[in-house]
Amino acid sequence: MIEKKNFYINGKWVSPSKPNDFEVIDPSTEEPFAIISLGSIEDTDIAISAAKKAFETWRETSKEKRLALLEKFDQIYNRRWDEMVKAQSTEMGAPLDYASETHTKMGADISKNIIKIIKDFNFEHQFDPKSNNHIRYEPIGVCGLITPWNFPMNQIVLKVIPALAAGCTMILKPSEIAPISGILFAEMIHEAGFPPGVFNLVNGNGEVVGNHISGHPDIDMVSFTGSTRAGKLIQKNAADTIKKVTLELGGKGGNIVFADSYPNAVRDGVRNIMSNSGQSCDAPTRMLVQKPIYERAVKEAVDEANLIKVDVASKKGDHIGPVISKIQYDKIINLIESGIKEGATLAAGGPELPNGLNKGYFIKPTIFTDVTNDMRIAKEEIFGPVLSIIPFETEEEAINIVNDTSYGLGNYLQTEDKEKAHRVAKKLRSGTVYINGNGTDSGTPFGGYKQSGNGREGGFWGLQEFLEVKTITGWNK
């Protein structure tokens, strides 16, 4: 059993103010594998005051000093890669190869990208060569960073590294159900030698630590990734202190497969939704298929879903693992049952455990066909390996169906007609549109429209969220 009960505050590992042990469950076995502490309001206050004090000096550091520390962190992260793979694999059920090639690699790519961006970024410049006005980018202050469990390291690095690069100080509260990678991350920050108080980690739940962070007057900004439900609570709780709140929330992506799409479009769409066991915020969970190819598409989708293997995370291979928790498992099974009750056709998978697995939160890759956009499975974020297939006839109809959701994070479209692809991409209301299976480059902005959020993470746009911009007049007089 791993014991990681201390918090990282003011450059040291400190005991919580009162013991509050919490077991971390391995979703492949349903057994606890680690014990952490859940923090209190007092622990959070101590961390916030350490960050507030450290801000006075950290904000004045040169870009070169911050860069040198970030480069050191980057080397440590790469050296301790296998530990990071193991931590994420066990805590959230990502199979080892996926935990390395996707989860851990995302963290490394983001960190490298931010280092590159700030090398070229001018934190101050003349407004115009003829003007005496001067523009300065300054760190926003003390930041509360609250992250989810589905891509633990991706979410942490996307916030902490640009915040450090900007000159902010911070309190990180990772998801309490997948906290081990966050603790390892804090060890790496410590080893890199960031000054005490610049980065602090307090584990805990949302109701106590998260809530205290979002309402605290000494927190200048909250950067949150998680559910739309918690995002709304945070926004409300932050209102009295007028702090900046950036929200990266849920999604219900549509994937329009036109009749002229490339040959493997349906199979790729199925693989995409099932990866990470369906626990991706921008997963293409609603596949819209144009009627002339509907029957062929359904056959291919079912065949592909049945080819996907499900197994424990500790094995190497290209299978998918369990979903994170009993709560998520029950929610997904409930939604699968709602799809059956509401009259969708269950074409693959279903609510039973996959063959050969009697323990663990495993769900069969599941496909519903003949879904209509008013069914719960088409409206709610399922966050599991469940795909809804919806038939459509015209381009306009497909765009309307995709946009008919309260979310707007990632949408997808498949067609070999470039003009149509561009036309449709512009009409889809989401932060990202993926055409013909292409992925995004590290450093492009990521974020949502509508109830998928209001911020952008990644590259220059992610850095900018942590900066205030100041105009100083009379600079040259």
Ligand code: NAD
């Ligand atoms: P969650 O909202 O339950 O929890 C996320 C984090 O918020 C956790 O650290 C939790 O402890 C904390 N929290 C919960 N209630 C809080 C409150 N009232 N105040 C402050 N903090 C609170 O989400 P989850 O189940 O961990 O993650 C899954 C969700 O995250 C999905 O909806 C997914 O779409 C979303 N997500 C979005 C993005 C994105 O970039 N848009 C990326 C990954 C995940």
